[in-house]
Amino acid sequence: MEDTQVVPDVIESSPEETLIVKYGSIECTAGETLKPVQVRSPPELDWGADDEAFYTVCMTDPDAPSRKDPKSREWHHWLVVNIPGKNVKDGETLSEYIGAGPPKGTGLHRYVLLVYKQNEKIKCDEKKLSSNSGAGRGKFSIKNFAKKYDLGQPIAGNVFLAEWDDYVPKLQKQLTG
Known part of the structure; x- marks a missing residue:
């Protein structure tokens, strides 16, 4: 997380555990470049979860609209709270993927x-966001969200990492209706 400057751009320190992220048969290696077409559906996630605990999962892009000019930092792509154990599908989705x-x-x-x-x-008192619109997703801060709900680190x-490919126009059309 330090190598990609996620620390300090998004969080204050690196988590102790690497989250296992799988998009179909593709397992994401930290810092790897993937294509938007490969990550169009929610990934399967795995971590050392306690089955009796609840978790929050977030996917965020601190480089909106670009890393050189991140004036919309962060644009959040996914936010799910109250996940029992690691059963993300059973959590409360605040922002669809x-x-x-x-x-x-x-x-x-x-x-x-x-x-x-x-x-x-x-x-949570945040407005629930669908995957059909980009409204309400920019200028998010997972750090502030975590502080608001006492989530700690x-x-x-x-x-x-990802950059534009031929799939992006389809996604942009989905977001503008």
């Missing part, structure tokens, strides 16, 4: 996936 979609000509973007262990189930994380 949207895959990587860096605008043409903006270079590589970092996509950061983080897991936080909750002290208890939380009640992430316990697991991973990061991959």
Whole structure:
């Protein structure tokens, strides 16, 4: 996370555990470059979860609209809270998954996936966001969200890189209706 400057751009320190992120048969290695077409569906995640605990998962892009000009930092792609154990599908989705979609000509973007262990189930007042719109996703801060809900530091994380490919226009069309 230090190599890709996720620390300090997104979080204050690296999580102790590497989050296992699988997009179909592709297992994401930290810092690896993937294509937006490869990450269009939510990944399978695995970490050393306690079956009795609740977790929060977030995927965020600190490079919106570009790493050189991150004026919309962070653009969050996925946010799920109250996940029992590691059963992400059974959690409460605040922001439905949207895959990587860096605008043409903006270079590589970092996509950061983080897991936080909750002290208890939380009640969030954020508006729920669908995958059909990009509204309400920019200028997010997972650091501030974690502070608001007393989540502490992430316990697991991973990061991959992606840049524009032929799939991105389809994703952009989905987001603008």
